[in-house]
Amino acid sequence: MNCLLIYDIPDDNLRAKIADFCLDYGLDRVQYSAFMGRLGTNHQEELMLKIQAKIGKGAGRVDLFPICKQDWRSRHSFNQGMDKTILDEAC
Numbered sequence: 001m002n003c004l005l006i007y008d009i010p011d012d013n014l015r016a017k018i019a020d021f022c023l024d025y026g027l028d029r030v031q032y033s034a035f036m037g038r039l040g041t042n043h044q045e046e047l048m049l050k051i052q053a054k055i056g057k058g059a060g061r062v063d064l065f066p067i068c069k070q071d072w073r074s075r076h077s078f079n080q081g082m083d084k085t086i087l088d089e090a091c
Contacts, residue, residue: 002072003027003044006034007051009060018051018062041066 005022009015019029025047027035039047044064051062067075 001039001041001044002036002067002069003039004034004036004065004067005047005062006065007060007062008033009055009058009062011058011060014055014058014060017054018060021047021050021054 005027007015007018009018015033019033019035022035023029025037025039025043027037027039030036044066048062048064055062
């Protein structure tokens with residue numbers, strides 16, 4: 001399933017580690033603290049548990065939004081003069 005993961009983490013080192021986790025799971029960065037891509041339900045849960053464990057008692061907010069196929073195809077996107085990182089053909 002397609003997903004959008006966004007976060008707000010004040011600690012620079014922790015924020016970088018969370019970004020690495022997202023990349024390790026095959027998500028594409030669409031903004032500094034936003035990633036999109038395909039993750040199965042198990043991988044969604046696994047990634048969120050990994051992120052929660054890494055943040056521990058530190059400050060931060062992380063939201064992962066599963067997006068159904070119909071909504072994914074209905075999204076609006078504008079990309080001009082930037083590297084293309086969103087998979088337009090994703091199901």
